[in-house]
Amino acid sequence: MKIAILGTGYVGLTTGICLSEIGHYVTCIDINEQKIKNLQVGISPIYEPGLDELLVKNALEERLFFTSSFSEGLESAEIIIIAVGTPQRNDGAADLSYLEGAAVHIGTHIQPNTVVVIKSTVPVGTNEYIKDLIQKNCPKEISFEIVSNPEFLRQGSAIKDTMKADRIVIGSENEQAREKIKEMYKPLNVPFIMTNIRSAEMIKYASNAFLASKISYINEISNLCEAVGANVEDVAKGMGKDFRIGEAFLHAGIGYGGSCFPKDVKALLYTAKLNGVNFGFLNEVIAINDHQHELLVEKALKRFGSLAGKKIALLGLSFKPETDDMREAPSIKISRALLSLGAKVSAYDPVAIENAKHILGETIEYSSSVKEAVNNADAVFIVTEWNEFKELDLKSVTESMKNPIIFDGRNCILDSKLRDCGTVEYYPIGKPSILINVM
Ligand SMILES: NC(=O)c1ccc[n+]([C@@H]2O[C@H](COP(=O)([O-])OP(=O)(O)OC[C@H]3O[C@@H](n4cnc5c(N)ncnc54)[C@H](O)[C@@H]3O)[C@@H](O)[C@H]2O)c1
Numbered sequence: 001m002k003i004a005i006l007g008t009g010y011v012g013l014t015t016g017i018c019l020s021e022i023g024h025y026v027t028c029i030d031i032n033e034q035k036i037k038n039l040q041v042g043i044s045p046i047y048e049p050g051l052d053e054l055l056v057k058n059a060l061e062e063r064l065f066f067t068s069s070f071s072e073g074l075e076s077a078e079i080i081i082i083a084v085g086t087p088q089r090n091d092g093a094a095d096l097s098y099l100e101g102a103a104v105h106i107g108t109h110i111q112p113n114t115v116v117v118i119k120s121t122v123p124v125g126t127n128e129y130i131k132d133l134i135q136k137n138c139p140k141e142i143s144f145e146i147v148s149n150p151e152f153l154r155q156g157s158a159i160k161d162t163m164k165a166d167r168i169v170i171g172s173e174n175e176q177a178r179e180k181i182k183e184m185y186k187p188l189n190v191p192f193i194m195t196n197i198r199s200a201e202m203i204k205y206a207s208n209a210f211l212a213s214k215i216s217y218i219n220e221i222s223n224l225c226e227a228v229g230a231n232v233e234d235v236a237k238g239m240g241k242d243f244r245i246g247e248a249f250l251h252a253g254i255g256y257g258g259s260c261f262p263k264d265v266k267a268l269l270y271t272a273k274l275n276g277v278n279f280g281f282l283n284e285v286i287a288i289n290d291h292q293h294e295l296l297v298e299k300a301l302k303r304f305g306s307l308a309g310k311k312i313a314l315l316g317l318s319f320k321p322e323t324d325d326m327r328e329a330p331s332i333k334i335s336r337a338l339l340s341l342g343a344k345v346s347a348y349d350p351v352a353i354e355n356a357k358h359i360l361g362e363t364i365e366y367s368s369s370v371k372e373a374v375n376n377a378d379a380v381f382i383v384t385e386w387n388e389f390k391e392l393d394l395k396s397v398t399e400s401m402k403n404p405i406i407f408d409g410r411n412c413i414l415d416s417k418l419r420d421c422g423t424v425e426y427y428p429i430g431k432p433s434i435l436i437n438v439m
C-alpha cells in the first residue's frame, strides 16, 4: 500500500519505519525542513537502539521516503496517517494547532477514497472535528473516511512495541475504512480492538492515566514503606504476582515524566471538567508525582542540613533509559531545585546531554563520563536507570567522591554491589537506607 505519514517525531518516524519494514511504501512528511534533510541522508532526529539501522535499510530498499512537500508526499497516498504533536496548553487541554495545520494541507491535496488515520493522541471528538476541517479545506466536495488509531508505543522500545504490539485499536464508523486499516497492519499479526471513534480516542487517555496512576500508587506505597520500615520492592513483587494486579509499572522512583503521561493525565482531567465530571482522583495522581520529583532533594536536605556549596553529581538526564528525550524529565526540576538551594550540579548522561543543554543551558556542568561527574562530589543522585549506572564500579566511584553518599532515585543499585564497595551511605526509594562504614 502507499501510505503518507504527517510528522516525523517519535511516532511518525517509528511508524513509518515499521510499516515499510512490513512491505508498504511510506512517505513521511514534516514541516521541519531540517529534519527532512537529515532523514534523507539517514540521520534520525531521535535516539533509540537499533533505529538508525532500520531507517537506512528501508530507505535503501526504496520503501521509505522523506519530503517536506505535501503535494509530493500526499499524491497517490491510499492512507494518510497524522502523527503530529498534541502538546499541553497552559490550561491543561491538548493543543490541536498542529493537527489543524495538518488538516489544511490534507484538504488541499487529498485524493478521493483516501482513509485518513489520526494516530496522534487526541481528546474525544477531535477525529470528527478534523474530518470537518479537512472537508472545509478541500477545493471541491470529496469522499474520504477518518479512522482513530491511537498509538501505544514506548520511547526507547518503539520499534519492538509496534512490531509486537499487545493490540491495535481501530475506531471507525465505516466498514470499508476499518477493513483497509486492518489490511495495512495484517502482517504484524496483532489482535485488533474495533470500536467507534469516540471510544478509541478515550482508550488512549484511559490507558495512559491508568499507568500513571499505577506509578503514583506504588510511589505513595513506597513513602509509607519508608515510614514503617517495609521494602517497596518486595511489596511490589508480592502484589504483582497477582495476575489481576500485574508486575508492570510498579517500580517506585522519582515519578513519571516524558512526553506523554504528564500531558495526557492533564488533558483527561480537562476533558472531565469540560463535561462536568469530577475526576478528582487524577489531581491526586498528579500531586503525588509532583512530590516524588522533589524526593531526592528532600532526602539530601535532611542528610546535609544545607546544600549550599555542595557538589551534586546527577547520573542520568533523560526521562527514562534508552532515549535522549528530555521532555518533562525529572532531572530538570531536580537540577533547578538544587541550584536554587545553592548547590553545584555536575551531570552525566550517555545520550541526552545535547537535548538537556537546550533546556538547562549552562546553569549546570555537563560531564563526559561518570568518573568526571562524581569527582570530588558531596553526593550522587541517580536520576535515570541506564544500564551503565547499574553496572558501575561503585568502589572507584565512592573513592573519588568527597563523601561516599548515594541517593538512588530508581533503586537500580544491587545490595550485593553496595556490600563490596567499602564505605558508603546509600539512600534508595521506599526501602531501608544502607550505611556501611569499613573504616
Ligand atoms: N512520543 C511517544 O512515545 C508517543 C507515543 C504514543 C502516542 N504519542 C502521541 O503521538 C503524537 C506525536 O508524538 P511525538 O512524540 O512523535 O511528537 P513530536 O512533537 O516529537 O513530533 C511531531 C512532529 O510533527 C511535525 N509536524 C507538526 N505539524 C506538522 C504538519 N502540519 N505536517 C507535518 N508534520 C508536522 C513536527 O515538526 C514534529 O517533527 C502526540 O499526539 C503524542 O501524544 C506519542
Ligand SMILES: O=c1ccn([C@@H]2O[C@H](COP(=O)(O)OP(=O)(O)O[C@H]3O[C@H](CO)[C@@H](O)[C@H](O)[C@H]3O)[C@@H](O)[C@H]2O)c(=O)[nH]1
Binding pocket: 121, 151, 152, 153, 154, 155, 156, 208, 211, 215, 248, 249, 250, 251, 252, 253, 254, 255, 256, 257, 258, 259, 260, 261, 264, 319, 320
Ligand atoms: O514502573 C514504572 C514505569 C515507568 N515509570 C516512569 O514513567 C514514565 C513513562 O515511562 P514509559 O511508559 O516506559 O515511557 P513512555 O515512552 O512515556 O510511554 C508511555 O507513554 C506513551 C505515549 O502516550 C504510550 O504510548 C506508552 O504506552 C506509555 O507507556 C518514565 O518517566 C518512567 O521512568 C516509573 O516511574 N515506574
